[in-house]
Amino acid sequence: MSTPSSAFSTKLGAIITGAASGVGLTLTRHLLSKGWVVVMVDVDPAGEALAKEFGSTVLWSKTDVGSWESQLEMFEKAFAWCPQICFLAANAGMMTNVAAPFGLFSADAEGLEKPSLQVLEVNLTGIIYGIKIFLHHIRKANAGEKDGVKARIVITGSEGGFYPLPYDPVYCARLTRSLGWRYLEMFGITVNSINPGYMKTGLVAPLIPVTPDEYETPMSVIMQAYDALMEGKMSGQTIEASGKNLYYQKQQAYPDEVARWLMEDGPAFWADALTKLGAKAAMDSN
Secondary structure (H helix, E strand, O other), X not given: OOOOOHHHHOOOEEEEEOOOOHHHHHHHHHHHHOOOEEEEEEOOOHHHHHHHHHOOOEEEEEOOOOOHHHHHHHHHHHHHHOOOEEEEEEOOOXXXXXXXXXXXXXXXXXXXXXXXXXXXXXXXXHHHHHHHHHHHHHHHHOOOOEOOEOEEEEEEOOHHHOOOOOOOHHHHOOOHHHHHHHHHHHHOEEEEEEEEOOOOOHHHHHHHHHOOHHHOOOHHHHHHHHHHHOOOOOOOOEEEXXXXXXXXXXXXXXXXXXXXXXXXXXXXXXXXXXXXXXXXXXXXXX
16 A cells, blocks of 8 residues: 655545546546545456555556445555545446347347446445544544534535436435435535536447537546546536537425425424424323
């Protein structure tokens, strides 16, 4: 494991999953150019050679984000290496067979095979694990705040989360809206997501030779989105990156007051009511 320099006591640290290629590798270079130190996380061993090229300001961790134990070990090493870590880019992702018309929901009449759910383990379970462990370490460190923010999480999603994506519907599960404002309110952690359209990365390698360039979203546009989310107190925001443009998508409007209460006021009401019921039950049993 590389040894951090004494200057790390004043440098901000980032953990980037899926850092060996694509968005993750570009973001690594982007943050290093701004003076950050970075923990590069990927299951692809090719990332280790890249990390060595970057030098002492990068820590490499070969990690399977779909494994709770693997992520636990990675986070322990990361925060021991740089206690000032305050940013998690939950970027690791994969797709199912893009040639199948409905992804995991495809089936032949001749035979039936149990589908692999690895895409869920990486794209959903891995993000849940990462956010939970990151929150633990941020609370444990009792980090200081800047403008009311202790740390930031940015999830890499997909434009397919906004629209029908029939060839890979499982790829589009998302968490940002549900965590955003509550994590900021309770823990001082912003949670946002960047949702690119088609990009020339290994994730869609078979599509690159056949897709016209005008439908590409450049990597520079994604870095602009990251820069926007690294400042201020924006939380629960989903940014759609399409072509050369960024669109700050608004939450869908509630159809009526019943739906608004259910989503916004209901959770606190139920928590209070159930707490009181529990206290009453305890008193009645004595």
